[in-house]
Amino acid sequence: MRVTIDDDWTATVTGDPLHITPRFDFRDFRVRVAAYAHVEERGRFLLDTFGSQPWLWDTPDELRFDRAGRELVGAEFQFPGVEAADAEDSARVPATPLPHPCGLRADEVRDFRLEVTSELCRAPGDAVLTCLRDLDVLDEPLDARVGIAADVALLVQHGTVVGWSLTDPVRYLTTGFAAPDPAPPVPATRLLFTDCLDVITTPLLDEVRERNPAALARLREIDKALRAQREDRHRADALLSLIGNLVEDYADRPTGQNP
Structure with missing residues (x-):
């Protein structure tokens, strides 16, 4: 399966998800799936990989790929800094398809931009937090949930990544780069x-x-x-x-x- 992330930038779904425990930094309201443990390591990680990353005042979500094998090696997502969607819209988030553990391989070595999502949907009891490009996504079914790491999935619709989700978010609570x-x-x-x-x-x-x-x-x-x-x-x-x-x-x- 091939997915589009930014206009004409594509990646192919592979068989191996990241074996990295997600970290939900509650203070910064973001989820990190990467091996770096402090700011210096993060800087080196960004230099050694390619993909979507912050640049000056631009702070998109991040998907980072190894330059040699083009495999996904890390991700960082921001929760929308706006009021969460109402209960009626949140209830429309589809339960299927279920997340399928997968990796991603970039189809080419080239940077792109992963736009930050704009809508946060909270499941009952906050068992799942789902972040969407916009609420129009809820008008049609999803093609797939690509489980890039434990309890972290990319949402795909019409072949394009339209959001992401974190299941059991409280399990991964931490601050900064500390492990949960x-x-x-x-x-x-x-x-x-x-x-x-x-x-x-x-x-x-x-x-x-x-x-x-x-x-x-x-x-x-x-x-x-x-x-x-x-x-x-x-x-x-x-x-x-x-x-x-x-x-x-x-x-x-x-x-x-x-x-």
């Missing part, structure tokens, strides 16, 4: 994860920024619950990396002082 906790998340973390997503992907975030008393009270409740959680500290701290900043900027700062 290999132990499964506890139920309390799953509930708090949904609470945190409610803060940053619904109108609640606007209410926080406007210092609405009820919204700030809810934000403080979530912050307190995260700090009090004894189990699953790595994931709780990952959620706190963003929620704690919001508390500091809006709930703790005196009215009239901009963050």
Whole structure:
């Protein structure tokens, strides 16, 4: 199967997905599937590979390929920085076809641009986060879900990549380049994860920024619950990396002082 990613740039689906654990950096709201462990290694990785990458003020999503074999060796995706799609649209995300573990091989050694998605769809319980090029994608079935890594899939429609998804996102919570906790998340973390997503992907975030008393009270409740959680500290701290900043900027700062 051949897929188009950017106009006339194509890649062929192969049999081997990436054997790299995804990292969901909650503070930066992005997913990394790559072996680099810090900024310096990331810089060398970008120099040694080709594909879609940031350039000056342009920050597309990233798919990186080995120059010798043209095989996919890493990816980085940004969640849309907008309000999540409503429940009705999210419910329209098709359940099929199921993700099929695959790799990608570039059809030629040439850079391209992978546009950042614009729509975030949340499944019930946030079991899957799906990011789409636009909501028109939901009007027709998908051709395939190309599972490029564990629980990470590219969505293909009419032969073109139109989005991506992360299944069981709470499992992969971390900050920066750190590896996620290999132990499964506890139920309390799953509930708090949904609470945190409610803060940053619904109108609640606007209410926080406007210092609405009820919204700030809810934000403080979530912050307190995260700090009090004894189990699953790595994931709780990952959620706190963003929620704690919001508390500091809006709930703790005196009215009239901009963050």
